[in-house]
Amino acid sequence: MIKKNAPAIIVTGIILILAAAVIGLLFYIKNLAPQTRGIQPLVEVALMEPDSSKWGQNFPNQYATYLMTATNNTRTTYGGSEPFSKLEADPRLLTLFGGYSFSIEYNEERGHANALTDVRAIARVNETTPGTCYSCKSSNNPSLWDEMGMAAYDATLFSELGAHITNPIGCANCHDAETMALVVTNPALEAGLEAQGLDWTTFSRQQMRTVVCANCHVEYYFEGDGKFLTFPWANGTNIDNIADYYEEDGFTDWTHPDSGTAMVKMQHPEYEMYTSDSTHYMAGVACADCHMPYTRDGSAKFSSHNVMSPLLNAEAACGACHTDVEYVTGRVAVIQALSYKTLIATEDALVSCIEAIKAAKAAGASDAALAEARALHREAQLRWDFVAAENSMGFHNPEEVLRTLALATDMARQAEISAMQAMP
Numbered sequence: 001m002i003k004k005n006a007p008a009i010i011v012t013g014i015i016l017i018l019a020a021a022v023i024g025l026l027f028y029i030k031n032l033a034p035q036t037r038g039i040q041p042l043v044e045v046a047l048m049e050p051d052s053s054k055w056g057q058n059f060p061n062q063y064a065t066y067l068m069t070a071t072n073n074t075r076t077t078y079g080g081s082e083p084f085s086k087l088e089a090d091p092r093l094l095t096l097f098g099g100y101s102f103s104i105e106y107n108e109e110r111g112h113a114n115a116l117t118d119v120r121a122i123a124r125v126n127e128t129t130p131g132t133c134y135s136c137k138s139s140n141n142p143s144l145w146d147e148m149g150m151a152a153y154d155a156t157l158f159s160e161l162g163a164h165i166t167n168p169i170g171c172a173n174c175h176d177a178e179t180m181a182l183v184v185t186n187p188a189l190e191a192g193l194e195a196q197g198l199d200w201t202t203f204s205r206q207q208m209r210t211v212v213c214a215n216c217h218v219e220y221y222f223e224g225d226g227k228f229l230t231f232p233w234a235n236g237t238n239i240d241n242i243a244d245y246y247e248e249d250g251f252t253d254w255t256h257p258d259s260g261t262a263m264v265k266m267q268h269p270e271y272e273m274y275t276s277d278s279t280h281y282m283a284g285v286a287c288a289d290c291h292m293p294y295t296r297d298g299s300a301k302f303s304s305h306n307v308m309s310p311l312l313n314a315e316a317a318c319g320a321c322h323t324d325v326e327y328v329t330g331r332v333a334v335i336q337a338l339s340y341k342t343l344i345a346t347e348d349a350l351v352s353c354i355e356a357i358k359a360a361k362a363a364g365a366s367d368a369a370l371a372e373a374r375a376l377h378r379e380a381q382l383r384w385d386f387v388a389a390e391n392s393m394g395f396h397n398p399e400e401v402l403r404t405l406a407l408a409t410d411m412a413r414q415a416e417i418s419a420m421q422a423m424p
């Protein structure tokens with residue numbers, strides 16, 4: 001019986017194995033990024049080629065959409081691509097950043113292709129500015145870091161390094177030219193992840209669609225005299241972890257001239273804010289889902305490289321997951337308006353706290369008597385700034401934004417009371 005059916009069993013077995021292989025292959029192809037499927041490169045591109053136009057010959061759709069970031073100039077209520085002055089929009093910032101370069105010029109950010117022009121034009125840059133400031137502005141970086149090492153790069157002055165920096169942000173900041181896979185290109189990001197026991201080479205494709213933005217959209221500081229680019233992530237990446245890190249490290253960006261407080265300035269912590277348990281992050285949504293949605297051009301389907309405010313492109317950016325796009329963009333308006341109102345209330349509390357410490361100092365209060373008020377001022381302002389310097393006006397993580405601002409306002413008011421009590 002068994003013997004008689006053996007050939008049939010073998011044939012069935014082979015058919016099943018072949019079917020499994022075909023299904024497996026189809027799944028594999030489906031999971032490949034759309035435009036890398038079976039496309040033969042037209043030109044060879046060096047591994048860390050800084051010139052995006054060379055990559056563009058192989059991938060014209062991604063290149064054409066990337067180029068659009070140069071000319072976007074539409075403003076949204078709280079964001080968009082028009083480089084308006086944040087200082088004119090909100091003069092409280094002049095008090096909060098008193099004595100620091102951000103009170104000289106501080107503008108709304110624009111598209112990736114403008115990064116180099118904009119960093120060179122900003123009045124905050126001077127003869128002493130370290131080269132580290134180029135770290136998130138140019139596609140020359142991956143090859144420069146590879147050739148000279150990041151320590152030497154960071155120790156070079158901005159004015160000297162400039163000769164080697166010829167391209168704005170481009171393909172080499174996010175992709176490996178050989179495989180077109182997304183990669184961590186910034187050694188400081190690799191180190192920041194390692195400090196938490198994480199290894200990006202084990203991350204899934206969906207994780208990489210968020211982590212690749214953390215090459216730049218993060219809080220960082222310059223460690224030591226060599227201005228070594230460092231992410232303050234050893235304790236974790238939410239604002240309380242970061243505040244603890246700076247407390248232990250004793251790092252200071254500048255001393256506030258009115259209050260005498262040793263301050264920390266926050267820089268665009270989009271990655272940290274978004275990944276602090278936001279609704280979208282916990283649901284597995286990546287930065288690229290909203291900021292680089294799939295687009296069609298004829299039969300080609302590709303990720304739009306026209307990275308910008310999703311509100312200017314909501315059908316594509318939100319419509320892939322939400323059926324009622326008008327409703328969800330309406331929610332953005334409500335969340336942003338509430339976040340803005342709460343942010344301003346925190347600023348008012350901070351301005352009062354600075355004035356109270358200044359008055360106590362003028363009346364002769366000692367440094368010892370003002371120590372508690374200053375410690376609270378530092379902690380309050382870096383929390384406020386974590387929200388203010390984050391570019392979504394609350395949308396990336398509404399709950400965390402309101403929690404952080406509530407804490408910051410409370411600390412600022414406590415600082416004010418402490419300063420009043422320190423009056424001789």
Ligand code: HEC
Pocket residue numbers: 076077078079080081109210213214217270271272274275280285286287288289290291308309310311332391392393395396
């Ligand atoms: C669920 C969709 C969504 C996800 C996911 C998302 N964002 Fe956003 N992002 C938005 C919206 C909406 C805004 C607000 C835009 C505005 O106010 O015009 C925004 C604003 C921004 C801005 C400022 C844009 C501007 O026009 O000023 C930056 C920068 C940014 N996001 C980066 C990121 C990064 C980096 C990540 C991942 C860590 C991320 N976003 C994840 C929807 C998203």
Ligand code: HEC
Pocket residue numbers: 033034035036052055056059062063066169170171172173174175180182205208209212213288292301302303304305
């Ligand atoms: C800021 C980071 C970033 C930059 C800069 C960038 N890309 Fe991408 N690219 C992405 C992300 C994110 C994806 C989506 C990858 C995925 O889904 O696996 C992607 C996907 C791709 C793909 C796969 C197909 C697709 O469209 O999804 C190609 C090809 C590509 N990019 C080419 C380029 C070229 C050419 C440049 C330079 C002109 C470039 N990229 C610049 C982040 C970037």
Ligand code: HEC
Pocket residue numbers: 072079080081082108109110111112114115116118119135136137138169173174209212213214215216217287288291292307308309
């Ligand atoms: C190599 C550094 C770098 C990487 C990687 C990077 N960005 Fe940016 N991004 C910047 C800089 C710098 C600016 C501001 C440029 C300017 O104002 O000239 C910016 C601006 C933006 C803006 C505002 C654009 C506008 O028109 O207002 C958005 C949105 C944004 N980035 C999202 C992302 C997302 C999403 C990712 C990951 C897919 C990403 N970025 C990866 C450095 C980077």
Ligand code: HEC
Pocket residue numbers: 279280283285286289290310311314317318319320321322328329331332
């Ligand atoms: C990749 C899928 C995806 C994309 C793209 C996306 N969302 Fe969502 N969104 C979700 C998921 C999942 C939830 C969780 C609740 C749910 O299941 O509806 C959510 C929830 C929300 C909520 C409710 C938030 C809350 O705390 O309950 C709002 C508001 C929202 N999204 C707005 C947007 C906007 C605006 C965009 C475009 C800028 C966008 N989403 C893009 C998947 C997405």
